[in-house]
Amino acid sequence: MEETRRQRFKRIAGARTNKILDMLKLLGNCSNTGNYEYSENDVKKIFNAIEAEVKASKAKFIKSTKKNKFEL
Helix, strand or coil: CCCCHHHHHHHHHHHHHHHHHHHHHHHHHCCCCCCCCCCHHHHHHHHHHHHHHHHHHHHHHCCCCCCCCCCC
């Protein structure tokens, strides 16, 4: 039986989401100051980059309800 687009989405999106969550957990391990040294600025840079990418990815899923019409 051929996989539907919905089934393919669920399989791939689920696997990718779990991979991202696992990577975030690993990133959290870097907070151990017994093993690592970092500044507040380093933390800001990391999470600004992550948040920007989350925002960009989310925007791809949200369909625009605005219509680009020219009106006088």
